[in-house]
């Protein structure tokens with residue numbers, strides 16, 4: 001293998017590691033690989049220690065798009081906040097906060113701050129996000145509720161939950177984004193073709209010659225166009241994230257693998273303030289939206305059991321679920337109870353399974369221990385038709 005081929009191979013491997021989306025345990029990647037057929041994906045690979053994992057994007061930039069949206073991270077009510085969430089991705093074990101985080105009543109809270117991707121309350125870690133965007137979004141929400149008077153908190157929490165589930169804002173943002181990103185996508189495609197087709201062809205024909213230098217100059221010019229275009233788009237959509245913008249510009253001016261993924265870099269961050277069910281229906285209209293809605297409705301109907309030791313956590317989690325989250329969810333998706341009560345589908349040869357978990361629908365032979373995946377949730381007897 002010659003030097004040129006080895007270089008191309010290494011570069012391709014580096015490029016492929018950029019063709020993924022990283023997100024937290026409550027995240028969903030809404031991804032299309034060809035045209036406008038979107039799928040909701042959880043992690044393909046998950047690192048429990050980092051509380052983060054990734055799923056694949058289409059490595060060919062002209063074809064696919066990817067957006068990330070996440071479930072409610074924790075519970076908020078008029079009493080306080082708790083790091084235990086009511087929404088747990090289904091199927092799978094419940095997502096627990098870091099052992100040091102705890103619930104707080106509003107009047108105990110002195111300071112809410114963010115350091116990189118972590119949200120701190122009174123100097124203690126409250127929640128670790130997978131992006132600085134989410135961390136800062138939730139910090140601002142919590143600060144505005146904290147700063148409000150006791151009588152106004154209830155209305156603010158209610159408004160916040162509804163706006164997180166609402167499709168109107170992501171719909172407007174997506175329309176503007178898709179229009180604005182069109183010329184950037186064009187430059188990314190041109191760059192992709194230059195790097196992976198033109199450069200190897202010219203190298204194979206002329207090797208280290210003046211022609212190769214010209215192609216490298218051409219590639220670098222395209223990188224400049226794309227970098228400044230994505231810098232401008234970033235400033236338009238995320239004006240408050242200045243340091244990340246400069247970092248992205250610097251990387252895209254020198255690393256073509258980074259530049260080619262510019263559209264995904266912007267797209268992955270676009271819906272940091274929206275629920276997957278608010279975003280997914282505006283991207284896709286097929287049955288997979290109903291499937292996701294059914295799975296989430298089932299999870300909300302039969303939540304995973306989490307052992308809570310502190311009274312404040314018990315109270316806030318209960319209040320958030322009963323007074324804010326369920327009413328908002330029912331209002332946005334009125335038919336959710338019907339979907340929640342669908343019976344599980346079992347294969348014909350599952351005759352020895354007599355119980356099932358109402359949350360994840362896993363069949364079981366015995367009911368003694370409850371479902372292992374859902375924190376020991378009580379199993380229900382299977383009624384065969």
Ligand SMILES: [Zn+2]
Pocket residue numbers: 357358359360361362371372373374377
């Ligand atoms: Zn289960």
